[in-house]
Amino acid sequence: MDETQAVRGDIVENRAVAPGHFQMSIRLPGSFPTPVPGQFVMVRSADHEEPLLARPFSVYGFQRRRGETAVDLLYRTAGRGTALLSRLEPGARLVVLGPLGRGFAPPEGMKKVILLAGGVGVAPLVFLLRSGRLAGTNACTCYVGARTGEQLTGLELLRGADLHVCTDDGSRAFCGQVTDLLRRDIGGYDPPETMIYACGPSPMIRTLGRLLGDRPIRCQVSLEERMACGLGACLGCAVAVRGESGRKEYRRVCKDGPVFDLREILFASPGGAEEGQQNG
Amino acid sequence: MDELPNQDGGYHPVLAVEIGRLRLQNPVMTASGTFGYGQEYTPFVDLGRLGAVVVKGLSLERRDGNPPPRIVETPAGMLNAVGLQNIGVRAFIAEKMPQLRPYNVPVIANIFGETVEEYRRVAEILADCPGIGGIEINVSCPNVKQGGITFGACPDTVQEVTGEVRKATCLPVIVKLTPNVTDVRDVARAAEAGGADAVSLINTLTGMSVDIERRRPRLANVTGGLSGPAIRPIALRMVWQVVQAVRIPVVGVGGIMTAADALEFLIAGATAVEVGTANFVRPAATMEIIAGIEAYLVRHRIGDIAELIGTLKVDAETDAGQAEGC
Ligand SMILES: Cc1cc2nc3c(=O)[nH]c(=O)nc-3n(C[C@H](O)[C@H](O)[C@H](O)COP(=O)(O)OP(=O)(O)OC[C@H]3O[C@@H](n4cnc5c(N)ncnc54)[C@H](O)[C@@H]3O)c2cc1C
Ligand SMILES: Cc1cc2nc3c(=O)[nH]c(=O)nc-3n(C[C@H](O)[C@H](O)[C@H](O)COP(=O)(O)O)c2cc1C
Ligand code: FES
Numbered sequence: 001m002d003e004t005q006a007v008r009g010d011i012v013e014n015r016a017v018a019p020g021h022f023q024m025s026i027r028l029p030g031s032f033p034t035p036v037p038g039q040f041v042m043v044r045s046a047d048h049e050e051p052l053l054a055r056p057f058s059v060y061g062f063q064r065r066r067g068e069t070a071v072d073l074l075y076r077t078a079g080r081g082t083a084l085l086s087r088l089e090p091g092a093r094l095v096v097l098g099p100l101g102r103g104f105a106p107p108e109g110m111k112k113v114i115l116l117a118g119g120v121g122v123a124p125l126v127f128l129l130r131s132g133r134l135a136g137t138n139a140c141t142c143y144v145g146a147r148t149g150e151q152l153t154g155l156e157l158l159r160g161a162d163l164h165v166c167t168d169d170g171s172r173a174f175c176g177q178v179t180d181l182l183r184r185d186i187g188g189y190d191p192p193e194t195m196i197y198a199c200g201p202s203p204m205i206r207t208l209g210r211l212l213g214d215r216p217i218r219c220q221v222s223l224e225e226r227m228a229c230g231l232g233a234c235l236g237c238a239v240a241v242r243g244e245s246g247r248k249e250y251r252r253v254c255k256d257g258p259v260f261d262l263r264e265i266l267f268a269s270p271g272g273a274e275e276g277q278q279n280g
Numbered sequence: 281m282d283e284l285p286n287q288d289g290g291y292h293p294v295l296a297v298e299i300g301r302l303r304l305q306n307p308v309m310t311a312s313g314t315f316g317y318g319q320e321y322t323p324f325v326d327l328g329r330l331g332a333v334v335v336k337g338l339s340l341e342r343r344d345g346n347p348p349p350r351i352v353e354t355p356a357g358m359l360n361a362v363g364l365q366n367i368g369v370r371a372f373i374a375e376k377m378p379q380l381r382p383y384n385v386p387v388i389a390n391i392f393g394e395t396v397e398e399y400r401r402v403a404e405i406l407a408d409c410p411g412i413g414g415i416e417i418n419v420s421c422p423n424v425k426q427g428g429i430t431f432g433a434c435p436d437t438v439q440e441v442t443g444e445v446r447k448a449t450c451l452p453v454i455v456k457l458t459p460n461v462t463d464v465r466d467v468a469r470a471a472e473a474g475g476a477d478a479v480s481l482i483n484t485l486t487g488m489s490v491d492i493e494r495r496r497p498r499l500a501n502v503t504g505g506l507s508g509p510a511i512r513p514i515a516l517r518m519v520w521q522v523v524q525a526v527r528i529p530v531v532g533v534g535g536i537m538t539a540a541d542a543l544e545f546l547i548a549g550a551t552a553v554e555v556g557t558a559n560f561v562r563p564a565a566t567m568e569i570i571a572g573i574e575a576y577l578v579r580h581r582i583g584d585i586a587e588l589i590g591t592l593k594v595d596a597e598t599d600a601g602q603a604e605g606c
Binding site: 052239 | 313314315316320321323324336344345346347348349350351352353355356357358360362365508509557559560561562563564
């Protein structure tokens with residue numbers, strides 16, 4: 001496998017695509033390995049000492065064209081780090097660490113593929129769809145949701161797929177959450193022939209866990225957790241999973257993930273303790 | 281020592297230092313818990329060029345650690361509440377040591393336990409493992425209840441733990457001190473009295489951060505250990521104090537990001553340094569720091585790093601710890 005690299009990147013483009021949402025394109029050295037969909041990069045400004053740590057972002061797009069290599073990110077401003085990134089101009093210098101983590105596994109002959117995206121969770125799924133890795137599956141259905149109609153981003157890149165859209169505030173299309181859309185249709189999918197790829201905020205992933213319940217549909221989810229190293233060294237990005245023999249174990253989102261089998265994940269209940277997805 | 285000319289007329293200063301019987305080819309080690317078991321950093325770091333690799337804290341049995349979120353960034357630093365998750369000392373020897381041995385770099389096993397007996401047993405198990413260059417006793421973890429904190433805060437207990445580990449192994453023993461005490465010198469002296477070959481300091485400072493919108497702690501564990509540049513002045517002060525309080529070598533740890541930072545500690549009297557949080561920011565930080573120290577010695581025409589260590593020039597007649605400027 002190609003090794004992870006820490007490289008200098010230059011911002012080619014960094015523009016608002018929706019309120020609080022940005023798309024950034026970063027020029028990289030040609031030696032940068034091609035990421036697998038679902039993999040991520042850690043990014044920080046090369047010219048600022050604060051914030052200290054790089055921030056993780058899923059790969060939204062990747063091109064090698066006319067000798068130029070570039071990675072695209074889709075991000076929303078969540079705090080200090082992303083606010084700083086959003087203010088950087090084309091030409092600004094970044095440090096990019098990647099590609100990191102284990103990406104999505106191909107659908108392996110499944111007849112039906114479902115992409116389920118909440119908010120900027122659409123980023124790795126767009127890359128997955130456009131990477132050609134889903135080729136061979138007959139049908140791909142995308143469920144995409146955002147808080148508001150304005151914040152629905154990346155839809156143009158999902159053209160050609162069977163697209164179902166929703167917004168939390170009902171300002172565009174169906175009023176509700178992607179999991180509501182999926183619930184409506186779930187009975188029509190044949191579990192052994194279906195693969196779900198999902199990425200979105202934790203409440204969405206948790207609801208998805210409950211929705212699928214005991215249905216034997218395979219579901220790969222990309223998780224988020226705070227990260228320091230991105231390399232599997234600091235153990236900061238722990239997620240609780242059901243290990244062998246059913247006992248709780250922590251895995252590293254950065255190294256063992258970020259893509260996990262939904263069935264492995266133990267969700268934290270609001271009280272703090274972990275609970276199994278089935279009995280949530 | 282005189283300048284050592286080489287082919288291109290430059291100098292090759294001597295970077296090697298000694299910690300007890302442990303010889304390091306240069307004074308730059310990794311800080312426990314920030315470098316995994318070494319392998320994670322091989323795309324960026326030639327492990328064979330490090331002074332030593334200090335691995336994640338090991339206990340007798342594997343440990344799960346704390347629930348997430350475990351880390352949060354704070355001004356010029358970060359809080360962590362990983363909670364000493366590790367694979368256990370036997371799995372470390374079986375699975376990780378074979379990957380580390382080919383690099384021919386001293387591996388320092390950072391160890392901890394919940395009882396004095398557990399510390400002793402972990403040390404015993406490591407005692408005749410080939411490739412282990414030394415043991416660093418973590419008496420200072422602020423994260424695990426009834427864990428490190430009680431050991432590190434009490435000089436008598438530190439002396440006892442050090443003595444037990446000392447008896448269990450012939451390997452060089454480094455005691456890693458916690459800054460969360462009233463006077464770190466008392467604990468350093470206790471470690472020396474217990475038979476330590478060296479002390480390293482500082483471990484993280486206990487801290488906390490609150491999300492005011494949700495009125496919740498940002499770490500599931502509520503409190504965590506502060507590391508990074510924010511703690512460097514405190515670490516440096518404590519190192520300087522301890523250098524004057526003990527005769528054994530002192531290893532400086534805390535917020536070292538660059539060669540200049542490392543040199544501050546060496547000048548203040550540290551024989552070696554450990555680099556922690558910097559590895560997260562720049563994965564090749566240790567390599568840059570080694571190169572930077574060498575460049576400094578060349579620039580200042582210092583032939584041997586020993587000529588630099590502990591050469592802080594203090595003008596006023598100040599005692600360590602009395603220079604608060606208040
Ligand atoms: C593998 C992975 C892929 C990601 N991909 C994307 C992406 O494609 N687009 C995108 O916009 N965001 C993505 N994120 C989330 C992004 O990393 C965080 O939003 C970002 O780190 C926040 O940094 P900040 O300094 O702006 O916010 P902070 O000030 O650090 O925090 C603001 C808020 O964001 C939360 N937060 C902080 N760090 C993370 C994190 N690592 N993951 C989730 N929440 C976090 C905090 O709990 C807090 O509520 C991804 C995260 C991971 C782990
Ligand atoms: C994520 C993390 C995990 C750590 N784990 C350990 C550990 O297992 N044992 C230990 O003695 N110190 C541990 N430490 C403390 C560091 O080794 C070091 O003493 C501290 O971080 C200060 O140095 P720094 O500012 O260069 O990071 C850990 C620090 C961090 C940030
Ligand atoms: S971020 Fe350090 S182990 Fe995952």
